[in-house]
Amino acid sequence: MPFSTYDDYIEYIEKMLTGEEGLITNDPIIHYALTSGSVDNPKKIPVSEDTVKLYREYATQYSFAVISEALGEKWKKGRGLNLMEVKFETLPNGLFAGSISGRGVYSIKNLLFLMFTSPKEVVFPTEIMDSKYIHLRYALIEKSLSYIVSAFMTGVCDLMKYLEANWEMIVSDIENGTINEDIKIPDDVRKTLLAKIKPDPKRAAALRAAFQKGFDDPIIPRIWPEFAFVHAIGSGGFSVYTDKMRHYLGDIPIYFSVYAASESIMAICSEMESQAFVLIPDSAFYEFIPANQEEETNETLTMDQLETGKDYEIVITNTSGFYRYRIKDVVRVVGWYNKCPKIQFVYRLNQMVSIAGEKTTEDCISWSVREFVKEAKCELVDYSVYADIGVSPGRYVIFMETEKRLAKDQHHEYRRIIEEKLGIANPSIGAKVKSGVLSPSDITFVQEETYALYRDLMIMRGISGNQLKPVRVIDTLVKENFFFALADKES
Amino acid sequence: MMKIIPKLIYSLNIKKGKKKIKHFDELTKNAPEINKQLRTIKKVCLFRLMTTTSSILKKC
Amino acid sequence: MEIKCKQENEATVVDLIGRIDTNTSADFQKELEEYYTKEGFSLILNFENLDFVSSAGLRVLLLIQKKANALKGKMLIKNVKPEIQEVFEMTGFSGILTIE
Structure with missing residues (x-):
């Protein structure tokens, strides 16, 4: 069986989008992940129930347990700020297409309000709106905010920059129970949101006092005293944003989440603050091609044949019907967790x-x-x-x-x-x-x-x-x- | 009330997660073998792919 | 930078003189705020005497264009000098803004 790329599946995927089943896998496909990489024509990656289950078990349950074990009582388990927005389009076969992280959020849509501060109007946006304002407006009211979760650190960092530039307006709105007229929100959404807001002059005064002291000292622990962690992909190419976030966070730790793609969740952090990801042995079958290999070959290594310090292109056979699929990522083995390699993303082959x-x-x-x-x-x-x-x-x-x-x-x-x-x-x-x-x-x-x-x-x-x-x-x-x-x- | 419910949800999630950590720990002790088992399973699927016709696939 | 606003029929005509850059973009945004936040606004920006628009200035133009889309408003940019027109074209702004 030769290696494959997305192009090998397009013909099948197009048929699947119109309702044909059992083409690349007999496992039911329940979602199509839109990749973020391409602007013009995003790929639609089929996602099976099994893949969604793996995401749920690792990216939410496992990761939160790791955080809980690391932080103990420091994490008071109040609500969090979730920056993952769900923008789905409905396909001809009746299934949704959208980001894989959005799928996870969608699956807990009825619990969102209990776990996160942001209202559903911004988590499931129907039109373009000033989402940064809305996320912050609601998170700032909540003194006991516990954490921020986002797909990537870029989103968290942009949010904090927005706060730095616009805190006066947001605080004034909290004080008066208003949403500034200049904030772009559809009229019906504005009406719904305003119905959920009451003036909170006490919280506004506390926030104003904190912001007036400036942003030179970490602002997050001063406005949210129970804030315990950030959960976002922030290593490798994102590290410039992570460095910036440290400035806002001070000593508050970061959980670097997962190494994942729309095709599979491949590895996960087993420790807080670690930027090494343990390969998940039951999420896909993994093969590795040494990165410095000059000639094209079909020969691959399995995980037990890898060496620490070396770079490998990763090839996956996933739980959604992709076989010997080259996702074009190169990873470095940086250590071991039992018999499993700990890896770091090094580069994308087509970005080299x-x-x-x-x-x-x-x-x-x-x-x-x-x-x-x-x-x-x-x-x-x-x-x-x-x-x-x-x-x-x-x-x-x-x-x-x-x-x-x-x-x-x-x-x-x-x-x-x-x-x-x-x-x-x-x-x-x-x-x-x-x-x-x-x-x-x-x-x-x-x-x-x-x-x-x-x-x-x-x-x-x-x-x-x-x-x-x-x-x-x-x-x-x-x-x-x-x-x-x-x-x-x-x- | 508002504070208790998130705590309960998170605690439930974390409880499941702790089981997953234990399970993961066991998995990683035999990671190469467990991972190779996935290849064996997928080889069956692979055959399906190569036969290409949907009707045959559905019988597999 | 100098900003001169005048009313011509339904539209607000804004003559811009000098540069919109990091130092002046905040003022530019503030000065125009009262016009571009009204439902169905009509704004004509006269670039005849404008010499330079930096990234910060482009961000403000993008913001006004977003408001125009949301509030069923209009922003028309007129008399653009070739060097600014080139920046609009290279950055993809010429496909987003209405330039005459």
Whole structure:
């Protein structure tokens, strides 16, 4: 049986969408997961009852038990703030298509109000609305808020930035029992929400006092004294957002959730704060292809044949009818939990940048940028990499947004630093620059708020805010035009 | 009342989760074997896929 | 940046002079707030004397466009200089905004 990719299943999936059954699996398909990666034509991944059960058992039950064991009495088990929104479309076969995380939320729709602060109108939005405001408006009323859960850390971080910019308006609304007129909410929803709100001048005064002291000291423990943890995917490419969240959280720990895709939940954190994920042995059959393997082969390794410190492409046979499926992720074995490998996501194969065969991963770029920030003593907002083949020979260009504009006359020095760091992260770049196969790398700073603007645009085009992943590789003409147009020509 | 109900729901969830932790612990002790069993099961499905016609698939 | 607002029939015409960037975008948003938050608003932004729009300024334009979609309003941008038009085109804004 050869390896497969999504394209091998399209023909079957299209028939399944019109109601045919038993095509790729006899297990009943109950949902179609829309992948977040592609804007134009998201993939529809079939999800069986078994897969949903695995998600429920691991992503909710197992993970909350791990958190409970780690935190003990520190977690008072009050309500949480859930940022996962459920936007489903109904398919011709009558099933729903939407994010897999949304499916989990949908399955507990009748318990939502008891577990989470956000009203159902924002969890199940029917139209575009200012969801950040609504999530915060209701969470802030709740002094005993216990935690925030989100698919990705980007969503949590954006929410806190919004709070920092808009706390006066929200606090005033809490004081008066109102929803500011400028907040975009459909009229009927506004009416329903207002019916659930009462003026709370006491809570407003406490919040105002906390916000007036500024955001330099961690704000979360000051406004929510029982706040115990954040539950979100925040390692690897998300780490810039995780670092920012630490600023709001102080000592409050993070549970880094799962390593998962629409096709399967593959690994889970067995400890609070750990960024290593234990492969789940009963969620799919796993095969591994060594990442440095030059020639294409059908030969694979099983988990007992893996070695610590090495990178492997992961191939899954899942519980929803995909066979020897290449999800195109490369993981690194970083340790063991009993006989099970602990892994970390390293890069996506189609997100790897290679101009002259040097194969630079997201991991290399992320390390170089972090080291750059330390040496240049600046605060990072976000970054991407671009393989510039418009010059000859080609070169790497790092796009970066910093909190404050850097000195223009230091640009030469910044180029030197990034060149040095990239050469350390991937020695092949250093060697190829020396031998003239690559041009020296460059760095381009973009204007303030460029990355926020990109996210705004994606949201405007209908992508759910908490599904947005950072732009790590500028790999399409659309992204290329966008970031080049917004380069800070004055820095 | 409002505080008790979330606690109850979470406690119930965590109780199930603790059982899952124990189960997971056992699974990981024999992870390679357990995982290979999934391959054996899936090989049957694989055959179904290769035969392609829906009617045959449904009989499997 | 200078902002001059005048009423012409049903529409509010806004002449913008200078730059909309990180330093001025908050003022730009605040000044226009009373116009773009009304149901069925009609806003004409005259860019004739506007030299530069940064990412922060584009975020405000996007916000006003969102309001227009939600409140059945209209925002029309006129007399755009070529360098700003190029930014609109490269960022995909020309497909979102109404530019004349």
